Amino acid sequence: MTQLLTQKEIDSLLNAMSNGEIDEETFFKKKEVNSIKNYDFKRPTKLSKDYVNTLFMIFEDFCKYAGNHLTTQMRTNVNVKLASVEQISYDEFIHSIPKFTLLGLFKSPPLSGVQMFEINPQFCQLLIELLCGGNEASINKTSQNEKKSFTDIELAILEEVFNVFILAFENVWSEVQQLDCQLEGLDTNPQLLQNMSPNEPIVLVTCQVTILGHKTFVNLCVPYVFFEGIIDKLSLRNWFDSDNEFNKEDHDNLQKNIEGVYLDLKTMLGSTTMTLSDIAALEVGDAISLNQKISDPLEVFIENELFGLVRPGKKENVLAVELLELSEGEFEND
Numbered sequence: 001m002t003q004l005l006t007q008k009e010i011d012s013l014l015n016a017m018s019n020g021e022i023d024e025e026t027f028f029k030k031k032e033v034n035s036i037k038n039y040d041f042k043r044p045t046k047l048s049k050d051y052v053n054t055l056f057m058i059f060e061d062f063c064k065y066a067g068n069h070l071t072t073q074m075r076t077n078v079n080v081k082l083a084s085v086e087q088i089s090y091d092e093f094i095h096s097i098p099k100f101t102l103l104g105l106f107k108s109p110p111l112s113g114v115q116m117f118e119i120n121p122q123f124c125q126l127l128i129e130l131l132c133g134g135n136e137a138s139i140n141k142t143s144q145n146e147k148k149s150f151t152d153i154e155l156a157i158l159e160e161v162f163n164v165f166i167l168a169f170e171n172v173w174s175e176v177q178q179l180d181c182q183l184e185g186l187d188t189n190p191q192l193l194q195n196m197s198p199n200e201p202i203v204l205v206t207c208q209v210t211i212l213g214h215k216t217f218v219n220l221c222v223p224y225v226f227f228e229g230i231i232d233k234l235s236l237r238n239w240f241d242s243d244n245e246f247n248k249e250d251h252d253n254l255q256k257n258i259e260g261v262y263l264d265l266k267t268m269l270g271s272t273t274m275t276l277s278d279i280a281a282l283e284v285g286d287a288i289s290l291n292q293k294i295s296d297p298l299e300v301f302i303e304n305e306l307f308g309l310v311r312p313g314k315k316e317n318v319l320a321v322e323l324l325e326l327s328e329g330e331f332e333n334d
Helices: 007-018 024-034 049-074 090-096 121-131 136-142 152-172 248-259 276-280
Strands: 078-089 102-107 114-119 182-187 201-211 214-223 265-268 298-302 305-315 318-326
Touching (some): 078 090, 090 201, 114 121, 114 152, 121 214
16 A cells, blocks of 8 residues: 655655755655666566466366376376476577477467477487386486487387377366377477577476476477467466356266266175085075165165165066165265
């Protein structure tokens, strides 16, 4: 809140200026100087703090997607965390990465620009070992060797890794803009790339990847032209606007996706204990005594979690159960 001066304080200030105790010119000049901020044209900042906060949210989701997909692909736990989101020039990015590294260039129509992922050669070697069936011992041994080149077979294997990152990138932007991301190619010499001018502003997203105790960083370079068509959608106000109308199409799509999820449902008729000789002597038509009465309700489990109590029966000559009570204590009438 701006402090308000009393009339007495105003009179004292005017008297001090008239008596020469306060230099009026110096007072206003100092105020003007403080309002000026330095701007480095080599490090352009085109996205406001509000937009950068939105990018943090988007790329945190990107790390979760990428980590899950890589864990499945590598058949071992892969942890991906967002380290930073910076606005720098393309020239700074090129000079911050090794002269020999692996770059995956891709486009994201209908948005403009060429984006790229950068993975250092040592991490690439670790990924190749895992995808080719290597164990932790062989990985620790090969990770000490310095990688100087990639064979065509190794590049073909690493393309699958880049496709995982690109798929995660496409998924996290689906809420903002539907993209059709396609890998354009791989390159190992960033100094020869000419897809952007040196002073072009970019957003540099750095992710920390941990796999089998090895930690490294994967960089994502996104040019500013990528955001020009969707800049208005990056505001946090659009993401958390409670006045948005109910979208029936989104609701129907969500319901359709949920209904397509398969769950394991089973009903327990009861339990008993039998000796191996009793089991071996069983014949067709024998009755087995269980630990509960026929009139007692049965427990139903969904994905091994207790869901409620049911009563067995038939519906159209098919075995079925009628839901009597939910595990939370709620009742179903039909």
